[in-house]
Amino acid sequence: PSAHLQTYAQRAEKHANPAAKALLETIERKSSNLCVSVDVTKKADFLRIIDIVGPYVCLVKTHVDIIEDFDSSLIDRLKELSAKHDFLIFEDRKFADIGNTVALQYSSGVHKIASWSHITNAHPVPGPGIVTGLASVGTPLGRGLLLLAEMSTKGNLATGTYTADAVRMARAHRDFVIGFIAMHRMDGIGAQAGEAVEDEDFLILTPGVGLDVKGDSMGQQYRTPREVVLESGCDVIIVGRGIYGKGSDAEVREQAERYRREGWVAYEGRVSP
Numbered sequence: 001p002s003a004h005l006q007t008y009a010q011r012a013e014k015h016a017n018p019a020a021k022a023l024l025e026t027i028e029r030k031s032s033n034l035c036v037s038v039d040v041t042k043k044a045d046f047l048r049i050i051d052i053v054g055p056y057v058c059l060v061k062t063h064v065d066i067i068e069d070f071d072s073s074l075i076d077r078l079k080e081l082s083a084k085h086d087f088l089i090f091e092d093r094k095f096a097d098i099g100n101t102v103a104l105q106y107s108s109g110v111h112k113i114a115s116w117s118h119i120t121n122a123h124p125v126p127g128p129g130i131v132t133g134l135a136s137v138g139t140p141l142g143r144g145l146l147l148l149a150e151m152s153t154k155g156n157l158a159t160g161t162y163t164a165d166a167v168r169m170a171r172a173h174r175d176f177v178i179g180f181i182a183m184h185r186m187d188g189i190g191a192q193a194g195e196a197v198e199d200e201d202f203l204i205l206t207p208g209v210g211l212d213v214k215g216d217s218m219g220q221q222y223r224t225p226r227e228v229v230l231e232s233g234c235d236v237i238i239v240g241r242g243i244y245g246k247g248s249d250a251e252v253r254e255q256a257e258r259y260r261r262e263g264w265v266a267y268e269g270r271v272s273p
């Protein structure tokens with residue numbers, strides 16, 4: 001059967017990339033396909049929210065460049081929380097430059113992303129050199145890359161042949177590109193006639209997930225976990241303001257539990273209808 005009709009555990013066995021395998025195993029172990037995006041600007045808030053939602057997530061997504069009081073101790077604490085609560089880390093860096101530059105941005109600077117982030121992502125717009133550049137840093141460390149094949153926002157340009165070209169770019173680098181940021185499964189998209197792609201299993205991580213509102217004032221569009229996981233066949237739901245934007249610690253915990261449950265019920269409905 002198509003990969004998304006198999007269990008996360010079955011799929012974990014078939015992935016060679018260490019980050020993809022670890023993510024699928026974590027999802028299975030914690031019964032959670034929830035990734036929380038912690039888009040806050042203060043170190044203390046960032047760490048507090050992660051400590052609250054940690055038990056309910058497989059993955060924590062970061063934008064470390066928005067943290068005003070960033071220093072290397074933040075990364076030490078993040079790594080401790082990752083071990084304490086058993087989740088992986090995804091720095092949502094959206095690299096978009098030539099291979100040589102992205103290799104430097106990934107390995108160096110203030111943030112040294114490759115040294116702590118299991119997964120990162122890139123826009124395919126520069127062409128395959130961006131993957132080669134990031135792979136030169138990430139592959140020796142056992143990291144995984146997601147390409148942005150689609151986006152959640154109104155009027156975005158990642159559609160049609162752009163999306164198909166992103167999938168083709170991923171197919172050429174299957175050891176390092178573990179999947180996509182996308183709104184639905186990419187199975188067979190962009191395949192040439194006769195090209196054997198039935199066994200491919202790219203992970204689909206999907207932002208733009210919310211249960212209470214349909215969008216924001218800046219083009220974001222939300223779908224429910226059911227629409228994303230059951231109807232569109234995506235693997236991980238990414239939720240930001242729907243969870244951390246809820247005020248009290250108790251409410252943040254409650255929302256994390258709620259999205260974990262909704263995401264898991266949708267997955268169960270998919271693999272054993």
Ligand code: BMP
Pocket residue numbers: 037039063092150151152153181207208209220238239240241242
């Ligand atoms: P929220 O759930 O608060 O709308 O946050 C969504 C998160 O996912 C943000 O961190 C954003 O950068 C990211 N994201 C997105 O919303 N749409 C995309 O197409 C790609 C993203 O990375």
